[in-house]
Amino acid sequence: MxxxxxxxxxxxxxxxxxxxxxxxxxxxxxxxxxxxxxxxxxxxxxKESMPIKWRLAVLMADREIDYKELAEMTGMHPVTISKHKNIRVMPERLERETLEKYCKALNCQPGDLLTYVPDEPKGQTS
Known part of the structure; x- marks a missing residue:
């Protein structure tokens, strides 16, 4: 094998x-x-740890919007919305147009969807 x-x-x-x-x-x-x-x-x-966290699921929950509603609001396919919702790190390929659609539909800024979380230096413990 x-x-x-x-x-x-x-x-x-x-x-x-x-x-x-x-x-x-x-x-x-x-x-x-x-x-x-x-x-x-x-x-x-x-996958290596990625310091940029994707917060689409959090924003959708805050606004009580499910993936089907967001798909209608953005004109995107529901499967695409569902995939983007279920990941916790920034999508590997995120088009500017997609980010704009999310921001417009959720009435938010790109910084609300993306959050930088720096890794702790090696050898340090909390």
């Missing part, structure tokens, strides 16, 4: 195509060397 572990140390992520290319290369290289074929697990992505 081959397990591929992918960890980022500086937040730089490679595209999915690079991961898939690596997986296909491993499968091709080991296909004839194992009995019963090769079993692969998909790469494990380790």
């Amino acid at each position: 081959i397990i591929i572990l992918v960890a980022t140390t500086n937040g730089v992520k490679l595209s999915t195509n690079i991961y898939l290319t690596a997986i296909y290369a491993i499968v091709a290289a080991t296909k004839g060397q194992t009995q019963g074929g090769v079993r692969l697990k998909m790469p494990i992505f380790i």
Whole structure:
């Protein structure tokens, strides 16, 4: 069994195509060397802590708005709203237009949706 572990140390992520290319290369290289074929697990992505917190769920709760209502107010797809609501860190790709739609619908500022929370220096305890 081959397990591929992918960890980022500086937040730089490679595209999915690079991961898939690596997986296909491993499968091709080991296909004839194992009995019963090769079993692969998909790469494990380790997220580093992100100091920018995403507060869409908090603002929606404060205003008693569910994801369907917000979808109607913004013109965005309900699944997109639901995905954005259920994450706690800033979305990896957040378009300016999307941020503007949220701010207009929720009557808020971008700083209400995004909050910077600095990491504690290593070695310090509270």
